[in-house]
Amino acid sequence: MAIASAVAGSPVPALTPPADMIRLEGLRKIFGAKGKPQVTALDGIDLAVPAGSITAIIGPSGAGKSSLLRAVNLLERPDAGTVTVGGTDLTALDEASLRRARQSIGMIFQHFNLLANRTVSGNVALALELAGWQKARIAPRVTELLALVGLSDKADQYPAALSGGQKQRVGIARALAPQPQLLLCDEATSALDPETTRQILALIRQINQQLGLTVLLITHEMSVVREVADHVVVLEAGRIVEQGDVTRIFTHPHHPTTRHFLSGETGTQLPERLAVHVSPVARAGDVRLVRLHALGAIAAGPILGRLAEAGIGAGLVAGRVQPLKGQPFTALVLALDGSENTINNMVTRLRADGCDIEELGYVAADAVAAG
Numbered sequence: 001m002a003i004a005s006a007v008a009g010s011p012v013p014a015l016t017p018p019a020d021m022i023r024l025e026g027l028r029k030i031f032g033a034k035g036k037p038q039v040t041a042l043d044g045i046d047l048a049v050p051a052g053s054i055t056a057i058i059g060p061s062g063a064g065k066s067s068l069l070r071a072v073n074l075l076e077r078p079d080a081g082t083v084t085v086g087g088t089d090l091t092a093l094d095e096a097s098l099r100r101a102r103q104s105i106g107m108i109f110q111h112f113n114l115l116a117n118r119t120v121s122g123n124v125a126l127a128l129e130l131a132g133w134q135k136a137r138i139a140p141r142v143t144e145l146l147a148l149v150g151l152s153d154k155a156d157q158y159p160a161a162l163s164g165g166q167k168q169r170v171g172i173a174r175a176l177a178p179q180p181q182l183l184l185c186d187e188a189t190s191a192l193d194p195e196t197t198r199q200i201l202a203l204i205r206q207i208n209q210q211l212g213l214t215v216l217l218i219t220h221e222m223s224v225v226r227e228v229a230d231h232v233v234v235l236e237a238g239r240i241v242e243q244g245d246v247t248r249i250f251t252h253p254h255h256p257t258t259r260h261f262l263s264g265e266t267g268t269q270l271p272e273r274l275a276v277h278v279s280p281v282a283r284a285g286d287v288r289l290v291r292l293h294a295l296g297a298i299a300a301g302p303i304l305g306r307l308a309e310a311g312i313g314a315g316l317v318a319g320r321v322q323p324l325k326g327q328p329f330t331a332l333v334l335a336l337d338g339s340e341n342t343i344n345n346m347v348t349r350l351r352a353d354g355c356d357i358e359e360l361g362y363v364a365a366d367a368v369a370a371g
Contacts, residue, residue, distance in 0.1 A: 019050065019051060020048040020049060020050055020051065021049055021050065021051040021052075021053075021085065021086060021181065021182055021214040022047070022048070022049035022072060022083075022084070022085055022182070022214070022216065023047070023048050023049075023082075023083075023084040024045050024046060024047040024048075024068075024071070024072075024081065024082070024083055024084075025046055025081055025082045025084075026044055026045075026046065026080060026081035026082070027042050027044070027045035027046075027047075027068070027071060027078045027080070027081035027082075027083070028040070028042055028043060028044060028045075028078060028079050028080040028081055029041045029042040029064075029067050029071065029076060029078050029079055029238075030079055040237075040238050041064045041067040041238050042064050042067050042068060042071065042078065042238045043064075043237070043238035043239050044081075044239065045064075045068060045081070045238075045239070045240060046240070047068075047233060047240065047243075049214065049216055049231070050214075050230075050231070051181075051214050052208070052212050052213075052214055053208075053214060053215070053230045053231055054204070054205065054208050054214075054215040054217070054228055054229050054230050054231070055214075055215070055216050055217070055229065055230065055231040055232070055233060056217050056218070056219055056224065056225045056228070056229035056231070056232050056233070056246075057069065057216070057217070057218045057219070057233045057235060058218070058219055058220065058221075058222065058225060058232065058233070058234055058235070058261060059220075059234055059235035059236055059257065060220075060236065060257070061220070062237075063235040063236050063237065063238070064235050064237070064238040064239075065218040065220075065235055066186065066218060067238075068218070068235065069184055069186055069216065069218050070186075071083060072085065072105070072182075072184060072216065073085075073090070073102055073105045073107065073184065074090050074091070074098060074102075077091075078091070085101070085104070085105065085182060086104060086181055086182070088101055103131050103178045103180070104178075104180050104181050104182060105180050105181075105182045105183075105184060106175030106176055106177075106178070106180040106182070106183045106184065107175055107183070107184040107185075107186065108168070108171045108172055108175045108183070108184070108185050108186065108188045109171065109186050109187075109188070110186055110187040110188060110190045110191050111191060112159075112164075112167040112168060112170070112171045112191075113171070114159040114167055114170055114171065114174075115159075116158065116159055116160060117158075118158075118159075119155065119156050119157060119158055120146065120151060120154045120155050120156070120157055120158075120159070120162070120170050121142050121146070121155045121156065123159070123170055123174055124142045124145055124146065124170065124173045124174045124177055125138050125139075125142050125177075126174070127174045127175070127177040127178060128141060128142070128177050128178065131177070131178045133178075141177060142155075142173075142177070143155075145173040145176055145177060146173060148173065148176070148207070149169040149170070149172055149173045149203060150169060150203075151166060151169050151170065151173065154166060154170075163196070164191060164192050164193075164196060165192055165196035165199060165200060168188060168189075168192065168196075168200055169200070169203065171188075172200075172203065172204070172207070176207070176211075176213075180213070181213065181214060182213070182214045182215075182216065183204075183207070183213050183214070183215045183216070184216050184217075185204070185215060185216070185217035185218070186217075186218060187218060187219060187220070188200065188204075188217060189201065189219070189221075189224060190219070190220075190221075197223075197224070198227065201224060201227050201228045204217075204228055205228050217229075221265075222261050222262055222264065222265035222266075223265050225246060225249075225265075226246065226250065226265060226322070226324055229246045230245060230246060231243070231244070231245055231246065232244060232245075232246050232249040234249075234255060234257055234258045234261070236255075236257045241255045241257055241258070242254055242255040242257070242258045246324070246325065247295065247324065247325055249262075250262065250266075250293065250295070250324055250329060251293050251294070251295045251324075251329070251354075251356055252293070252356045253293075253356070259291075259358065262293075262331070263291070266293070266319065266320060266322075266329075266331030267318055267319055267320040267331065268291050268318050268319050268331045268332065268333045269318065270289070270317070270318070270333060270360060271317065271318065273367070274289070274317065274363050274367060274368065277363050277364060277367050278360060278361040278362065278363050279361055279362050279363070280361050280362070281362065282340075282362045283362065283364075285364055285365055285366070286362040286363060286364055286365065287313075287315070287335040287336060287337045287362065287363060287364075287365045287368060288335070288336045288337075288343055288359075288361075288362055289317070289333065289334070289335055289336075289359075289360035289361055289362065289363055290333070290334050290336060290347070290357050290358065290359055290360060291331070291332070291333050291357070291358040291360055292319075292330070292331070292332045292333075292334060292350070292355055292356070292357050292358075293329070293330070293331050293355065293356040293357075294329070294330045294350075294354065294355045294356075295324060295327055295328070295329050295330075295354070296327045296328065296354070298350075298353050298354055298355060299321065299327070299328045299329055299330035300328045300330075303330065303332070303350070303355075304316070304334075306346070306350075307334075307336070307346060310338075310342060310345075310346050311338055311342055312336055312337065312338040312342055312343055312346060313335075313336070313337035313338060314334050314335070314336055314337075315334065315335035315337070315368050315369075316332060316333075316334060317332075317333040317334065317335055317368060318332070318333040319331050319332035319333055333360070335363070335365070335368045337365060
């Protein structure tokens with residue numbers, strides 16, 4: 001999508017989207033007031049975000065997610081490294097050039113940040129006024145945007161009369177007003193209920209597909225990642241510990257932090273009553289606990305039946321089946337009872353068929369039965 005916004009007197013040059021809309025190299029950011037310990041928020045971040053994609057950044061509190069997002073439009077200027085957006089090195093620009101370049105980057109926030117004394121139309125129009133759009137062009141653009149986000153009938157209302165989801169739709173329309181190529185989402189659904197969250201995520205996906213807009217979002221919810229993202233970046237202590245397309249991350253997670261986030265979304269957190277009794281070594285009367293992820297045909301197939309046919313008792317401890325990129329995705333915690341050789345052989349076969357199997361340890365069979 002070409003950028004058509006104009007600063008008074010001179011149009012903002014359109015960015016020609018490269019293969020990567022965002023490229024971060026060697027990004028470092030350190031915070032620390034005088035006399036206080038320094039905190040490294042970003043510790044050598046290298047990241048490429050493909051043009052036209054939705055990329056989610058996830059990680060625990062304090063991982064550096066917000067610092068990374070704000071570094072992309074230089075609201076947080078890094079101490080070292082470069083930020084390239086749409087082929088332009090933002091870190092090399094002077095302030096005037098940076099202000100113009102930022103018009104190609106929209107941003108939506110967790111708490112909406114709408115002006116209470118402006119109508120819905122007025123809030124969206126403000127972004128265009130600040131961008132220097134000619135007055136005659138503003139009203140048609142606002143009408144177009146409100147139709148896009150489903151708020152044509154709310155044009156003359158004030159924010160106080162809107163629901164949380166409607167306020168976020170105004171925020172999205174405002175962010176899209178100057179026709180950006182990149183949309184940054186700062187925990188955009190964290191303040192919303194689950195149903196409204198699904199609606200806003202569907203809108204973001206629609207915008208991504210309809211306008212070819214690149215989206216970079218931060219979240220602490222893997223449900224958001226599963227529903228909308230193409231790519232996932234996992235942050236911990238200011239470093240990228242894992243990244244990949246969403247299907248690979250869900251089906252074959254590598255890092256413990258990724259597995260921790262996934263266990264909550266997939267319902268495969270080991271119940272506390274069992275977790276306290278898990279041993280890395282098998283004892284008499286123990287069963288073997290594994291966490292299994294499967295996608296597609298094997299996920300829809302009789303996994304428990306295959307185990308039973310092999311002579312393995314399989315107790316379902318936790319888990320669920322849910323959609324992932326239009327395919328069934330199964331995540332289970334199983335208590336396996338049988339000879340070690342038989343279980344090992346079946347684990348090998350399931351992995352060869354595409355299952356990800358994580359060994360959790362051993363626990364007494366009666367502890368599983370008691371649950």
